[in-house]
Amino acid sequence: MEHLSYSTRTAIQSLVKEKWINLLSSLTVAASLLVSVMAVITIYNVEIFTRNLPEKFTMVVYLNDKISQDDVGKLMAQLKAKDYAAGAKFISSDAALAELKRTLKGISNIIEGLDENPLSSAIELKLKKERVNASSVKIISGDIRKLPGVEDVYYEARIAETVSLLKTSVENLSLIVLCMIIFVVLFVISSTVKILFYRRKAEIEIIKLLGATGGFIRLPFLIEGGAIGFLGGLFAAFGAAAFYFILTTKFSAFMPILRTMVMPAEIIILMPLVGVAIGVAGALISVGRLRL
Amino acid sequence: MIFFKNVTKYYDDQPVLKNIDLSVTKGEMVFLTGPTGAGKSTLLKLLYAAELPDEGELLVGDWHIGNLSPSEIPMLRRSMGVVFQDFKLLDNLTVYDNIALALRVRGRKEKEIKGSVLEALRNVHLRHKADNFPPTLSGGEQQRVVIARALVSEPSVLLADEPTGNLDPDTSSHIAKLFYEANIHGTTVLIATHNRDLYRNTGRRVIRLDSGMLLGQEIG
Numbered sequence: 414m415e416h417l418s419y420s421t422r423t424a425i426q427s428l429v430k431e432k433w434i435n436l437l438s439s440l441t442v443a444a445s446l447l448v449s450v451m452a453v454i455t456i457y458n459v460e461i462f463t464r465n466l467p468e469k470f471t472m473v474v475y476l477n478d479k480i481s482q483d484d485v486g487k488l489m490a491q492l493k494a495k496d497y498a499a500g501a502k503f504i505s506s507d508a509a510l511a512e513l514k515r516t517l518k519g520i521s522n523i524i525e526g527l528d529e530n531p532l533s534s535a536i537e538l539k540l541k542k543e544r545v546n547a548s549s550v551k552i553i554s555g556d557i558r559k560l561p562g563v564e565d566v567y568y569e570a571r572i573a574e575t576v577s578l579l580k581t582s583v584e585n586l587s588l589i590v591l592c593m594i595i596f597v598v599l600f601v602i603s604s605t606v607k608i609l610f611y612r613r614k615a616e617i618e619i620i621k622l623l624g625a626t627g628g629f630i631r632l633p634f635l636i637e638g639g640a641i642g643f644l645g646g647l648f649a650a651f652g653a654a655a656f657y658f659i660l661t662t663k664f665s666a667f668m669p670i671l672r673t674m675v676m677p678a679e680i681i682i683l684m685p686l687v688g689v690a691i692g693v694a695g696a697l698i699s700v701g702r703l704r705l
Numbered sequence: 706m707i708f709f710k711n712v713t714k715y716y717d718d719q720p721v722l723k724n725i726d727l728s729v730t731k732g733e734m735v736f737l738t739g740p741t742g743a744g745k746s747t748l749l750k751l752l753y754a755a756e757l758p759d760e761g762e763l764l765v766g767d768w769h770i771g772n773l774s775p776s777e778i779p780m781l782r783r784s785m786g787v788v789f790q791d792f793k794l795l796d797n798l799t800v801y802d803n804i805a806l807a808l809r810v811r812g813r814k815e816k817e818i819k820g821s822v823l824e825a826l827r828n829v830h831l832r833h834k835a836d837n838f839p840p841t842l843s844g845g846e847q848q849r850v851v852i853a854r855a856l857v858s859e860p861s862v863l864l865a866d867e868p869t870g871n872l873d874p875d876t877s878s879h880i881a882k883l884f885y886e887a888n889i890h891g892t893t894v895l896i897a898t899h900n901r902d903l904y905r906n907t908g909r910r911v912i913r914l915d916s917g918m919l920l921g922q923e924i925g
Contacts (some may be wrong), residue, residue, distance in 0.1 A: 624783035
């Protein structure tokens with residue numbers, strides 16, 4: 414505890430004494446963290462956007478023309494019992510034809526001449542959100558095709574594929590960006606702390622001769638690294654808030670989708686803390702390895 | 706307490722200390738004397754592990770210098786007070802903080818530190834300079850700050866390298882008195898000095914060094 418109080422004072426003195434290098438380092442950290450906040454916000458918004466897509470996804474199960482009413486009932490019950498089913502609705506061939514006529518209003522004479530209804534009865538199946546992805550949908554459709562009375566299964570493959578692709582691409586890209594930024598921030602802070610360490614080398618030699626341990630010597634640098642990270646995080650939080658405000662108010666006139674963009678408040682609060690953690694880690698990388 | 710057995714130290718293959726055999730008992734006060742370059746400072750540096758012996762065996766208390774692990778060196782140094790010839794004061798710290806640092810590295814509480822530092826400053830007649838920075842002090846005043854820093858932790862061993870080099874005769878005799886007082890309270894004192902007045906008629910052991918060799922000893 415006594416060490417902590419002395420180390421904090423030493424760190425503050427050094428922050429003030431070396432204000433320019435520390436400010437420059439904090440701003441570099443802020444710029445990097447700002448990019449990482451944007452990556453996180455992108456992931457978050459893509460997640461919200463893709464969360465609603467599965468609700469629009471429907472699988473149409475076309476039934477055999479010869480299927481009896483009893484068998485339709487059994488099939489419906491079977492489908493509803495499946496762990497991937499969120500709901501099922503029977504559409505008779507007559508209802509399907511009526512719907513088709515409504516859709517083709519004006520040109521319905523095309524189907525007027527038909528002697529019999531060419532459409533099959535079908536079951537419209539809604540899937541649970543978490544099951545709407547390209548691979549899962551493929552397996553499910555294969556499973557349904559095997560059921561008795563099923564003629565064919567149709568689904569809009571693009572929705573499932575888009576959901577998967579969009580999510581994976583954005584997540585992977587953001588993850589790469591995040592890793593690169595963490596590396597950059599660690600490098601910036603560890604380099605800054607190393608410079609500060611070498612500037613105080615003579616002083617440290619004297620402190621060592623007085624009996625200081627490695628921990629006593631390192632602690633002020635860890636605090637300083639944490640402080641640089643904190644300032645960087647704070648600047649990044651302000652920057653992100655300003656950026657969000659500009660995007661949703663000024664730029665949304667040209668791109669209305671920006672109006673729906675969401676930025677969770679937790680990110681803003683977390684930024685300085687993330688900065689502290691990365692700052693301490695960066696300082697630890699630089700002074701932790703030094704033989705004292 | 707301090708035990709040299711056949712200790713040799715080289716700088717760039719040149720021996721600066723040759724086959725030193727010396728022992729200092731606990732609570733003793735010993736003077737090291739000899740011309741410049743005799744090896745007095747190197748001998749003291751070996752004791753606080755700023756240098757390590759190349760040959761021979763050196764013991765300080767229970768510490769086996771030469772076989773110390775990096776974590777043991779600070780512990781050895783905390784048992785000592787050192788008056789460095791080149792002062793080694795931190796220019797960016799006040800006189801008070803320079804002295805307090807010796808206690809802070811030992812993990813002492815701030816309240817306790819304050820009392821000890823102010824008393825140490827009074828002992829060297831520099832209480833009024835507590836808030837000054839070292840560059841604003843005269844050479845003699847800086848030397849007294851170093852002495853206060855060495856004594857403030859009440860060390861079991863006190864090493865002093867030319868402690869009166871920058872002091873006038875009156876201040877020198879006052880500082881010598883402080884060393885004797887520390888010795889009376891049980892501190893083992895080893896002083897490297899050119900100043901004959903410091904050891905003349907003291908009844909203490911005076912060891913002569915020249916060209917890295919122990920030439921002999923006498924009672925001052």
